Amino acid sequence: MAGVLQAWSLAWPWHTGGFPGHHGQPLWWLQWLSLAVLPAALLRVQRPWHGVLIGWAFACAWLCATFWWLFISMHTYGGLPAPLAVLAVLGLAAFLGLYYAVACGLFVAWRGERLAGAVLLFAALWLLAELARGQWWTGFPWGAGGYAHVEGPLVSLAPWMGVYGIGAVASAAAMWLAGLRGAHIARWPGYVALLAVAGVLWLAQRLPQAPVAAAPNKPVSVALLQGNISQGEKFQASSGIPMALAWYAQQLQQSQADMVIAPETAIPVLLQQTPHGYWQELQQRFASGQQAALIGVPLGDFEQGYTNSMVGLVPGQPEAYRYDKHHLVPFGEFIPPMFRWFTDLMQIPLGDFNRGGMNQPSLPWAGERWAPNICYEDLFGEELASRFVDNAQSPTIMVNASNIAWFGDSIAIDQHLQISRMRTLELARPMLRATNTGATAVIDRAGVVQQILPHQSRAVLQAQVQGVDAGPTWFAQWAGRWGLWPLWGLGVLVVLAAWLGRRRR
Template structure:
């Protein structure tokens, strides 16, 4: 994504096409693996450089160590791409007919490995660059990883254009033009089709407190500001649903001033309004959770506990206690909630909360779509990414939420501390948004949806296994083909 924070699908295709061209020309699999590792390290550093802000500015880690930590994480995650390019170089010469699908399959495997191993860190997966591009039409069918694989296939085709013989092949250009035209037509059809599902609309008020991260958990500044401002907005809003962001209330209920939670409960005990509020729950004995509580008339308080926790920020990986002890991160070791938790039902809508980083894992959100009668009609994200300053992380997170809206054809409403607080419709379009790093209330209406997309159907039952099997099957077929042809062409060089 460029500096403006907007996705550039064409730039992603060009950069990946360059990698494909280099991998095809590599003298050995080792050379190709090194090129893949260098490419991915640079790409990932540019994707999540803002982790430096959380570790140094707010966590207190010395700047050289914070920079080294970002580089080390990128270099480690780049190993998946290195392995993919190494295997590609070892196989593609003896199986030229398989080169394009082999490249796409190995790219897909690298992204799946990054998304799932060691709890997964798929931030910046290549498919997100296409949220506004022609490949976005694939989202409700294949999800973000299928888009990434399709992009890799197109990138490989573009890399072939650098060969002189390809420029003279009318078949190549006809196929490329036909594929581009088909994708453009599908995209136009998808964006112009009428809305389906529920016609009932829900009025919402999304709160953005803009509490500075370095004050958020301070007793003399951020805590009283948060309690006063969010308390006032919860009491004053006239919307059917009021949503306050992740840890909007920065204290455990037992630490709050007398009668604070009682006042919130009583505010929504009658009438025609409900609220979802982010706050930590638990105790020293039972452990803590990063949670959201829901309040509505005639019902006990609803509770959602975050399931997919952030490494180092919300749980401490084995052998890394020394690293987290060097930083000042409050409540940094949470318990996990279950994968499938009930929706918050209100005014005919089934609202499915997810907290911050969780909306990065579409396959986990998709687990709630197995039963169409109980599937969410609206997705709700509660976030606080003030940890990362006024950086591109805000824009990236918004595009991640937009991709989830496209995959499930569900609106996504986002209440955040510093941005991006927004209403996203079921086609992934931002219809309302607050300026980031401002304090305010975003009001609007959102229309729930009930239709189940193909992606929601298969991912709710099979997870990401269809993607794994497709990628592994393609690699196995290419390997079997080259075995029949007498082994890798560069075996001597290897």
């Protein structure tokens, strides 16, 4: 149950119940309390393999309750038989849960009798498990514990240490709480533990915030398009495709905003497959004047391969701007080695894309540098941070174009919104989200949702956004240059110190 509550803390899934009015919202305190159950259980066992089983059970429940909606994409829209789809979700959770199982087994094996040492060891092992899940085998970090803290006392840590650093601090606080009543561990400094937790929270609130531009940029008007075309129809030649082509073309032609943004695969076919003159009319629409557009569209051909892309149409530029998705979704956008048989069981169109470059340039327009990322890519803050190494070319506005219709009207929509909020906190830039079914929203640099469209609605979000042209945050500086290696190094050093200390005893 603690693992399930850990998942629910990332985005509360119920409209009614214990927390009415919190549907889709993160509950930082629930993440902390539910995680504290894990070390409390680990402190009661002596054998490492018991720790492995406890950690694996917690992680499997947490991860299944987090991304259960993968069943919808595989069964409802991918055509995979329901039993196989269930097994696939369970198998993924069980595999990813092994990282946490190993971490918990090592904690039981190497913990000492001092509370401070146990806190550091548990936090370091938890950090390494989260990093492994987020980076190994291309990474699947959806639902990392730190995302529950886009609100609350730890939010000020985001521009310094990012979501994984926040998760490590939260796990340390959870271990402090568990250690106050834990067996086989010194309890006399319990009151010191409470003071330490209070001190960390106090310090987090008083850390300097991200750099602020001396002269804020002038607001720019934007139109974010949400077509609300169900995934079951989206690629149907008799319904979804003509519906998408007509509705998005109408909005692009009529909008008066400085920048019009259409979501991932808003045009659901290759440009050469669109009706005669369709793309040329859109190019002509934005060839002159004071407006530009970013449009999600698949590009390529059978010989050269395909890309999941955003195309920018800007007045006065003879060639369209192009951004190709870099971090692809396993099975959905590329087929891992030895898994062709699995994808052949599903009917997912264009399921094997080429990969774009890591640090592609932003789109300059209206005094801003617009930096697109496509759907799943905004889970990887260290990759977005790489765009901030050259401050003169760093983004002033981030744009996420998504299609979460693959997962129906599920909590995945709200979970993804919290992920985007964390990126704005880490990088101190506003994020515009243009999606097919939600959550289409404007998020300011402080992680606050300024405007949002209702889920599962066909509408246009008209807004004003103010870019931020300032120095990079501390997170952007170190993660942009070195990725997550500093966190890896810190975690390994703490674990190594615990191992050496155990050998000396």
